[in-house]
Amino acid sequence: xxxxxxxxxxxxxxxxxxxxxxxxxxxxxxxxxxxxxxxxxxxxxxxxxxxxxxxxxxxxxxxxxxxxxxxxxxxxxxxxxxxxxxxxxxxxxxxxxxxxxxxxxxxxxxxxxxxxxxxxxxxxxxxxxxxxxxxxxxxxxxxxxxxxxxxxxxxxxxxxxxxxxxxxxxxxxxxxxxxxxxxxxxxxxxxxxxxxxxxxxxxxxxxxxxxxxxxxxxxxxxxxxxxxxxxxxxxxxxxxxxxxxxxxxxxxxxxxxxxxxxxxxxxxxxxxxxxxxxxxxxxxxxxxxxxxxxxxxxxxxxxxxxxxxxxxxxxxxxxxxxxxxxxxxxxxxxxxxxxxxxxxxxxxxxxxxxxxxxxxxxxxxxxxxxxxxxxxxxxxxxxxxxxxxxxxxxxxxxxxxxxxxxxxxxxxxxxxxxxxxxxxxxxxxxxxxxxxxxxxxxxxxxxxxxxxxxxxxxxxxxxxxxxxxxxxxxxxxxxxxxxxxxxxxxxxxxxxxxxxxxxx
Amino acid sequence: xxxxxxxxxxxxxxxxxxxxxxxxxxxxxxxxxxxxxxxxxxxxxxxxxxxxxxxxxxxxxxxxxxxxxxxxxxxxxxxxxxxxxxxxxxxxxxxxxxxxxxxxxxxxxxxxxxxxxxxxxxxxxxxxxxxxxxxxxxxxxxxxxxxxxxxx
Numbered sequence: 001x002x003x004x005x006x007x008x009x010x011x012x013x014x015x016x017x018x019x020x021x022x023x024x025x026x027x028x029x030x031x032x033x034x035x036x037x038x039x040x041x042x043x044x045x046x047x048x049x050x051x052x053x054x055x056x057x058x059x060x061x062x063x064x065x066x067x068x069x070x071x072x073x074x075x076x077x078x079x080x081x082x083x084x085x086x087x088x089x090x091x092x093x094x095x096x097x098x099x100x101x102x103x104x105x106x107x108x109x110x111x112x113x114x115x116x117x118x119x120x121x122x123x124x125x126x127x128x129x130x131x132x133x134x135x136x137x138x139x140x141x142x143x144x145x146x147x148x149x150x151x152x153x154x155x156x157x158x159x160x161x162x163x164x165x166x167x168x169x170x171x172x173x174x175x176x177x178x179x180x181x182x183x184x185x186x187x188x189x190x191x192x193x194x195x196x197x198x199x200x201x202x203x204x205x206x207x208x209x210x211x212x213x214x215x216x217x218x219x220x221x222x223x224x225x226x227x228x229x230x231x232x233x234x235x236x237x238x239x240x241x242x243x244x245x246x247x248x249x250x251x252x253x254x255x256x257x258x259x260x261x262x263x264x265x266x267x268x269x270x271x272x273x274x275x276x277x278x279x280x281x282x283x284x285x286x287x288x289x290x291x292x293x294x295x296x297x298x299x300x301x302x303x304x305x306x307x308x309x310x311x312x313x314x315x316x317x318x319x320x321x322x323x324x325x326x327x328x329x330x331x332x333x334x335x336x337x338x339x340x341x342x343x344x345x346x347x348x349x350x351x352x353x354x355x356x357x358x359x360x361x362x363x364x365x366x367x368x369x370x371x372x373x374x375x376x377x378x379x380x381x382x383x384x385x386x387x388x389x390x391x392x393x394x395x396x397x398x399x400x401x402x403x404x405x406x407x408x409x410x411x412x413x414x415x416x417x418x419x420x421x422x423x424x425x426x427x428x429x430x431x432x433x434x435x436x437x438x439x440x441x442x443x444x445x446x447x448x449x450x451x452x453x454x455x456x457x458x459x460x461x462x463x464x465x466x467x468x469x470x471x472x473x474x475x476x477x478x479x480x481x482x483x484x485x486x487x488x489x490x491x492x493x494x495x496x497x498x499x500x501x502x503x504x
Numbered sequence: 505x506x507x508x509x510x511x512x513x514x515x516x517x518x519x520x521x522x523x524x525x526x527x528x529x530x531x532x533x534x535x536x537x538x539x540x541x542x543x544x545x546x547x548x549x550x551x552x553x554x555x556x557x558x559x560x561x562x563x564x565x566x567x568x569x570x571x572x573x574x575x576x577x578x579x580x581x582x583x584x585x586x587x588x589x590x591x592x593x594x595x596x597x598x599x600x601x602x603x604x605x606x607x608x609x610x611x612x613x614x615x616x617x618x619x620x621x622x623x624x625x626x627x628x629x630x631x632x633x634x635x636x637x638x639x640x641x642x643x644x645x646x647x648x649x650x651x652x653x654x655x656x
Contacts, residue, residue, distance in 0.1 A: 054644040167563060169554055176551040180522075180544060187540040190531030194540060195522065218589070225581050225616065391618030392626050395609035399634060402592060402605075407644045415593035423586060431508055432563075449543040453536055461537030 003135055010358025014366055019064050022057070023363050026065040027370050030072020031378075035080055035385050036393060039220070040089045041073035041330045042436070046212035047400060049337045050407035059341040060356045064363040066337055067317075070330055071123070071367045074273075074313050075116060078306065079382055082111050091273035091309050094281040098294060098301030105297050107240075109379065114243040116375045118255055118303040122310030123368045125259030126266060130318050130361060133267075134350070137322040141347035144323075146454035147465045151475045153448045156269040156325050158482045160437050168486040170433045178441020179448065181206055189453060201413040208336040209408050210418045211442055215435050217401040218422020221394055223429065242376060251303035254284055262308035266315020269327040273312045280308035314364055321345055321357055325444070329436030332443040508562040512555045519552045581615060588612050600649020601639075605631040 013019065026048075033044035045066050052062040074091075081092040082099035095115065102111040144152070157175050184195045185205025196202040258280040265276035284304040285294045294301040316328045324346035326332040338345055343356065350357055405414050425435060459465035467473055526548070529541040588608050595604040606628050613623035638644040648654070 051638075051642060051644060055642055169558060169563065173551060173554045173558070176547055176554065180547045180551065183544040183547070187529075187531075189536065190534065190540045192529050192531055192540040194529055194544060195525060221589075222582050222585060225585055226578050389618070391613045391616035391623065394616050395605075395612040395627055396630055396634075398589065398592070398612065399605045399609060399631065402596065403601075403634065403638055403644060403646065406596065406646065407638075410645060412593055412596050415596060416590070419586065419589045419593060422589075426582075427511065431511055445547075452543065453538045456538045457536040 003131060006135075006354050006358045007131060007362065009354065010360075010362035011365075013060055013355050013359030014064060014362035019061055019359070019363065020366070022061050022065045023068045023367050024370060026068025027072040027075075027367050027374060028378075030069035030074075031076040031079075031371075031374070031382060032072075032385060033069070034073035034076020034078075035382060036076075036388075036397070039073075039217070039397065040077065041070050042212060042333055042439070043216045043220070043401075044069050044073045045330055045333045045337070046209055046216070047404045049333070049340060050209055050404050052337070053340055054407050059338075059343060060359045062337065062341065063334075063356060063360050064367075066334055067360055067364055068367040068370075070334070071313065071364070071371060074309060075119065075371050076382070078115050078119070079112065079379075080386060082115065082302075083108060083383060084386065091277050092305075093274075094277040094305035095302065095309075097281065097305075098296075098298050101295070101297035102299070102302060107297070109240055110243050110247065111302055112379055113372070113375050114247060114251070114299060115302055115306040116372045117243065117248060118251065118258075118306040119310030120368045120372050121255040122259040122262050122307035122312075123314045123364065125256070126263040126311040126314035127361060127364050127368075129260075129263045130314060130321075134318050134322050134357075134361075137318065138347040138350040141323050144347070144471070145469075146451040146458065148469065148471045148475070149325075150448060150451040150455055151466060151472045151479070152323065152325060153444050153451070155475050155479045155482070156319075156327070156444065157437075157441065158479050159269045160440065167432065167434070170431075171437050174428065174433045174435065175437035175441040178438040178443075179445040180441075181211065181438075182442045182445025183449065188450075199413075201409075201411055201417075206417065206421075206442075207405075207408050207414060208333075208339075208442070210405050210414045211421055212333055212336070212439060213401050213405055214418035214421030215425040215438060217397060218419060219425035219429055219435070221398055221401075222422070222426045224390060224394055247299060251299050254300045254303050255307045258284065258304045258307035259311045262311025263315040265308070266312030266327070267318045269319055269325065272316060272328040273309045276308040276312040277305035280304040310368075317360075317364075321349065321360075322347060324349075324447070326440060329439050332436070332440045335443050509559050512558040512562070516552055516555045516559070519548045519555065523548045523552075585612065585615060588615070597647045598649055600651050601646040602631050602635050602648075603650055605634070 014023070029048070030041070030044055033039045033047075034041065048066060048069055052065055057065065077087070077089055077092045078095055078099070081087045081095040082103050085096050085100040087093045087096050099111050099115065102108070157172075157179075160171055160175055182205070184202060186193055186196075186203050193203060261280055261283070262273075262276040265279065266272065281294075281301060281304050284300055285292060288294065288298070288300060292298050292300060313330075316326075316331045317334075319325050319327045320331040320335060324335070324344060326335050335345055343349065343353065401418075402415055405418050406412075408414060425438075428435060428438075455465050456463070467476055523545060526541050526544050529539070529544075531539050588611060592604055592608040595607060599607065609627035609631060610620075610623050613627055614620065635646055639646045
């Protein structure tokens with residue numbers, strides 16, 4: 001019962017007029033950012049961190065703003081997938097499969113509002129799951145010592161590679177690059193300057209915002225240069241804007257199923273929205289069998305991935321809040337934001353600052369409702385934003401990115417560093433390396449090193465402590481399974497190919 | 505494949521260089537068994553292993569249809585864009601935010617296929633507008649640079 005008391009308290013925080021307006025601004029900004037080509041939730045949240053800080057928002061409002069932007073971005077990405085058939089990011093690829101055909105049939109408005117509704121249900125299920133499980137997990141996580149944390153982070157990193165599927169090696173290298181970059185700067189334990197090359201601007205380490213904006217914004221600006229002409233006309237959203245009761249009830253079962261699935265996938269580190277939406281779509285397609293018109297504008301095909309994305313976006317907040325271990329790129333950015341406010345997410349957060357945690361959870365409910373409501377009057381404005389040409393958009397993105405970086409430390413060194421990181425990120429992208437593992441590695445790196453050193457200090461240098469307790473052993477076993485997954489998958493694919501050859 | 509091998513080799517050399525850099529990192533007074541160099545060295549070693557594997561068995565880069573092969577023209581454009589960004593960073597403080605963003609934003613708009621006149625118009629308005637929005641309304645301090653005289 002305690003939980004509901006806290007939740008009520010959270011709604012008390014989130015429903016203050018100030019925080020409501022913050023959440024509204026956040027959803028609006030997020031939707032616009034998500035709409036624009038080349039900007040996703042990671043950039044959106046990262047850009048707002050220094051600004052929220054400069055505005056002097058109290059921590060809970062800042063967190064509410066960032067969460068609202070996060071959800072808004074997910075929603076904005078949907079608009080371009082449905083109306084333009086251009087997925088804003090990897091997770092919305094599945095949305096285009098049935099969303100765009102629906103829009104072509106003249107059901108654009110219905111498709112948009114139905115997707116918002118599905119995502120709302122998904123997020124609602126996930127938030128309920130979070131309310132139920134997060135405190136339990138947090139209570140359990142207090143038993144974690146430094147050794148357990150270290151092993152857990154190894155697991156999170158390995159999970160990324162194991163789940164990413166087709167390119168485990170590149171994911172692994174990318175994560176290691178991030179882990180290494182986190183060691184730049186003065187070492188807090190010994191005072192040794194590491195990899196700074198006597199540059200005073202680097203003594204503090206690489207600023208988080210600089211890394212994120214360099215990796216994601218600058219590299220995206222360079223990528224956009226390759227696609228200067230995109231000759232796609234947005235489908236006009238005319239006619240009925242709102243789905244009716246019949247349509248909503250037709251997909252309700254799908255919503256529930258995919259919501260649960262998305263939540264579980266979101267909680268697992270490394271899986272995230274992309275995998276959740278793909279699995280949800282495939283499952284529903286198989287369940288529907290021949291009765292479904294998947295790929296030709298079936299409403300279930302739209303509802304399934306959207307529910308899963310909404311649910312996994314909220315589910316990803318669970319490991320971040322309870323363990324302090326982010327499960328996705330965006331939650332990694334949010335951890336960076338929290339650390340700017342000197343808040344360390346983790347089990348103790350639930351006890352020490354329940355206002356922040358429960359205020360955030362409550363504001364997720366509110367932001368989701370806002371997004372559904374906003375959809376009806378604002379969709380025409382949003383679709384107009386889609387027609388902003390790249391030549392006007394890109395310079396503005398570049399300028400705002402520079403402002404975001406400059407706002408952190410007010411040095412131009414950071415600007416140069418950001419450009420350097422951006423070029424590196426561009427090269428990585430061209431070579432098919434995923435970028436969010438770099439980010440996750442960077443966030444986890446500091447924590448990982450600290451916990452490793454603390455654990456070995458406790459044991460006076462004996463490595464046994466890393467696998468002494470049952471929790472560590474269990475996590476090691478899971479890690480081993482995750483490491484074997486890609487190998488197994490490749491092996492299975494090969495044997496399937498051999499069988500196909502034998503049959504032919 | 506070839507480019508990947510080159511990239512992996514270059515990164516491997518960088519790894520080795522960084523490892524040499526990290527070798528002398530030792531705490532003058534140490535109270536803990538693990539010093540400041542163990543973790544970075546471990547990361548570099550693991551990365552090197554991965555890179556060596558990549559040099560011998562590079563995985564093919566999957567090209568989607570949206571993602572055309574790089575030609576000389578695009579490469580020049582990317583070079584120009586990087587140059588513009590560097591100029592932006594370099595002039596950010598001396599010229600001030602408004603002037604430097606207009607100076608860089610206008611050619612950039614051109615680079616992305618805009619025409620001169622609308623480009624100049626929109627970017628100039630944007631740079632003034634963004635300055636007012638961030639510096640005045642949101643308290644993010646931005647340098648005024650040459651336009652300093654206009655203030656007070």
